[in-house]
Amino acid sequence: MNIMQKLTLRHLKENKRRTLVTVIGTIISVAMITAVATLAISFLDLIQRQEIADRGEWHVQYHNVSEAQAEAIKNDVSTKGYILSGNRGYSYLEGSQNEYKPYIFVKEYNEGGFENFPIALSEGRLPETPDEIVLSVEIMANAKVEYEIGDELSLEIGERVFLHEEKQEDPITQQYSLKVVDGEIQEIIENTVTKTYKVVGIIDRPTWEPAWSPGYTAITYTDETFISSESPVSALVILNKVDRSIYNYAEQLASKINLDTKFISYNNDLLRYYGVTNNDNLNSTMFSLVAVIMSVIIIGSVALIYNAFAISVSERARHLGMLSSVGATKRQKRNSVFFEGAVIGVISIPLGVVFGLLGIGVTFWFINRLLHDALNVSVKLTVVVTPMSILIAALVSMLTIFISTYLPARKASRISAIDAIRQTTDIKLTGKAVKTSKLVRRLFGMEAEIGLKNLKRNKRKYQITVFSLVVSIVLFLTVSFFTESLEKSIDLSQANLNYDIQLTFSQDRLDEQFVQSITSLEEVTDFSIIKQATFQAMVDESNISAPLKDLVKEEPDLLEQGKYPYYVDLYSVDDETLVRYAEKVGMNTSVLFDKAMLPAIVIEKTKYEDSKQGKFVEIETIQTSVGGKIDLYYQDWENEQSEFVDAITIGALTDELPMGVTYGGGVGGLTMFVSEEIFNELLTLDLEKRVESNISIYLESSDPLKTQEEIEELNNGNTYIYNVYKSRQQNQQMILLMSVFIYGFITLITVISIANIFNTISTSISLRKREFAMLKSVGMTPKSFNKMINYESIFYGVKALLYGVPVSIGIMYLLHRSMMNTFEYRFELPWMSILSVVIAVFIIVGTAMLYSISKVRRENIIETLKQENI
Incomplete structure (x- = not known):
């Protein structure tokens, strides 16, 4: 240690208060940089673990592999974990009381699959041979078919085939709901083989099984020795190292084992959280945010630390001038300030890293109680410390201290002996x-x-x-x-x-008993059942909305024979709700169900965003009066033809909306409400096959959370619940x-x-x-x-x-x-x-x-x- 460094240390000791403030400020800045870096890495780790908890852990999948190919993949040096997975097929579930879920879907895994996929065993054990099987608890709870451990289960397993369609190239998976038209199932199971299994366990409903899937999941065992052309499997690999090279490596391995590259797929949902998916912006967004936050921290820290060193130079100006007068060089004076920064850094950086990790740890402990509800995750946020995050925090902190000391150091080197002793440099x-x-x-x-x-x-x-x-x-x-x-x-x-709860159904008709069970729940205070279909209406130019009149002046070709084509959202409301709604808007309820008149309540006002004005404006959707007629058409987009359906009579004009409907149309759109009977009348048998209709139930509840739990207990697996x-x-x-x-x-x-x-x-x-x-x-x-x-x-x-x-x-x-x-x-x-x-x-x-x-x-x-x- 030279004399200048000793003098610098003595100066720091003599000015304890200023030194302490600088050290504390630097510790805080380092702690914040460490916390931000750790937060980013820990959050990525959280969503990686949540993805694994929901859908299992694997990185690359090789489809339709042979026994030799599976062995080669298993023994590859890059393979850390190895899973065999196969979709054995579908079988009818005899006695199922859920008409929209009539199948058992048989899936098979090896031991690696049981370890790396989220399979929650609630009773018994997992299969150990291809003749053993575990069943989803939903078979007993939802389909009401009773099985016990030890039962023999004989299944005719095959593949789903849609009727009245051209040849299907790919197998129909669980992602496709049961095809039902007019209440009749439009699919069958073909190419069946008979398999007998022994039930050895009961599992919870797998997280990867869609709510609308038509088959209850059952899982059996497989390994390399059971691979055949009749029983194809996929090899899923967990890699030792996950980086962008996996794409080239997977293709090279496929080429090595004579597997077509079209049979390779990647777990992009998981890989993007490792930062190796090129077409996803999650990582760039997160790291950009981290960079912005760190920039703000650095600016604030530099303001503090620079100020501290600048003041230090001002205080030591006379002292540095005296040293200059006895031979201290510019370099020695500059290095004196740099040394002061180094001493501050040696003390502050380790302490800042420790306090940053402690602080983020305490924060995670506090917010883990909020995470489950806020992000709907089942895993906890834990502090993940990597050498890279610590190195980044240390390097950024060093850079901050260097920037803070650079200008004061230059100033110190330029102080002349005369000016410093006279103290004429500062003021x-x-x-x-x-x-x-x-x-x-x-x-x-x-x-x-x-x-x-x-x-x-x-x-x-x-x-x-x-x-x-x-x-x-x-x-x-x-x-x-x-x-x-x-x-x-x-x-x-x-x-x-x-409304409080919305129920959407995957089928085009309702189970009346199911609806009655829901609407009669104790906490349900009000409900409405709404069907929706889309039509077209041709409206005279004189009756269209003001914005459309301005538009057709600029583009007259939009009119067809003096009429403008409106799109129509036609809703049917259950009779009880419709009567209350009609009374509220002042319509004569005696004509509500007149099939000769076909009366409808029409929404005449709506809000939309005017791009020219840059704000939302309220307009009249149509300029007409009660008693007027609106012709409905079915638009056949494939054949570019319009087909007349019927003429609707306007029974009332209002801007009120019934429970469940939140949008009253826009520019060029109409919203209408009719009775269920009239709605069905308009959907003739011919149109019913072509016009898509949706059904939803909307509920008001005194206790929405309890109501949702009760509905989930009644749910037949074909209902989406939005609370x-x-x-x-x-x-x-x-x-x-x-x-x-x-x-x-x-x-x-x-x-x-x-x-x-x-x-x-x-x-x-x-x-x-x-x-x-x-x-x-x-x-x-x-x-x-x-x-x-x-x-x-x-x-x-x-x-x-x-x-x-x-x-x-x-x-x-x-x-x-x-x-x-x-x-x-x-x-x-x-x-x-x-x-x-x-x-x-x-x-x-x-x-x-x-x-x-x-x-x-x-x-x-x-x-x-x-x-x-x-």
Whole structure:
């Protein structure tokens, strides 16, 4: 250690407070960088483990392999795990009481499959031979077919074939629901073979089985010795190393074992979380976000650390000048500052990494309770530490310290002996630079004028303090506004959802007994059953909406014989709901079911986004009156023909919507409501095969969560349940989850800024001891002195708010404009957040000033005036 380094260490020891503030600020910045890097890696690990928990672990799949090919794949040096998987086929489930799930679907795995796929055994054991099988618990619970462990099960296993269709090239998988037309099943099982199995266990319903699949899952055993042309299997591989080379490697291996490359597929859903899928932007989005956050952290950290070293150079200017006068070179003086940064780094970086890992660990412990509801995951978020993440945190921290020390080091190297001893480098002033308005003295007195002059005289320190405050103000207000906007957007997205639970069915007709069971549940307070089909209506030019009239003036070819083609969403509502709805909109209920008249309630007003105006506007969808007629057509898009269906009579015009319908049409669209009887009348037997219709049930419930549980117990496996209440809760949990991270980040940035402010102000006050002593010596009273300091605090706060608040409002408005691409609501400033910021700014600055003044208040005037420096 040379003499310059020893002097630098002694200087750090003598200025313990400033050194401690710098070390703490650096530790915080390193901890934040470590936490962000660890968060990104840990979150990727979470979604990798969740994907494995849901769908199993594998990377590459080789289809239709022979025994020799399977052995070669198994023994390949890159293979870490090896799975054999086959779809044996479908068999009718005798006695099934679920008409939409009439099959058993037999799948087979080797031991690797049992280990790496999510198979939850609830009773018995897993198969060990091809003659053993485990059954899904749903066969007993849903299909009401009883099997016990030890039973013999004889199945005719084959492949599904759709009737009245051309030859199918690919097997029909579980992803395809049962094909039913007019209540009749339009598929059969062909090419069957008889297999007898012994039931050795019961499993939970596999997570990979779609809700609409027509077969209950059963699993048996296979291995290489049972592979044949009649029993093809796939080899799924878990690789030792997952990177972008797997694509070339898989093709090379396939070529080596004489397997066509068209029989290779990849688990892209899992691979993208390893960052090896080229067509996915998840990783680029995440790492871009991490880069932005780290950039903000570095900017805040550099502001603090640079300020600390710049002040250090100012304090040591006289000292460095004296060293220069006795032979210290520019390089030695520059290296002295770099050495100071290195010492700070050696202390701060290890501690910062440790505190960053501890902090993110505590955060994960807290948010794991929210993750299940917010992200619907079954695995926990754990801290994943990799050498790369630690190395990145350390390197970024070193870069931050280097940037912070570079300019002060250059400045230190250029200080001449004469200038340093005379201390003329820091303050170079003219009368114009410190000139203040006469209005300041008139309004606030001489103390305010002296305080303002001092801020102008120490402009650099003043700007650093203001910058630190502005960063905190902008971050806090922007994040507050963003969080409020998210909440408001969620409320708006669900504002028109006038129901609690929606049930959608995969079939084109309802099980009346199932519907009765649902609608009679104790917590269900109201319901509506809605069918929907799409038609076309030809409307006279005189009756079309105003925006369409403007459009056809520009493009007359849109009209067909003076009429404009509207698309029509035709809904049928159950009779009870329809009567209540008709009474609400003022329609005569006596004609509701008149099949000769075909009355309909038509939505006459709707909102849509006008691209020219850049906002949502309300329009009349059609300009007509009650009693008017609307001709419905069936549009055959394949043959480019229109077929007349019937004429609808407008029974009422309204902008009210019944439960379950949230959209009243748009420009060129109509929404109509008719009775079930009229709806079925319009869907003639000929049209019924061509017009797609959807069925949904909408429920209002006093306890939506309990109602959903009861429906799931009744569910026959062909119903999709959307719980609006639960979705809203999940969104709120997601916002809370985001808030934990965002406000934690803002808190740490604010801590850095506060440390910066305290450091700057307290050091500035310490350097002004002689100035204060001089003012007191010429008659400034303690009261006037306190007034001067208070005014300085006010000037700091006001200047920071004058910059910070407008910048924040600008960013908030940009966020609001981006939200307007989807939602419409008035731009409102978060006044409570702004008020909180105003109060916090003056508290921070005032506290920093009071703390600093407490250190110099009791100084002896004579002794202070005699001092050359602090």
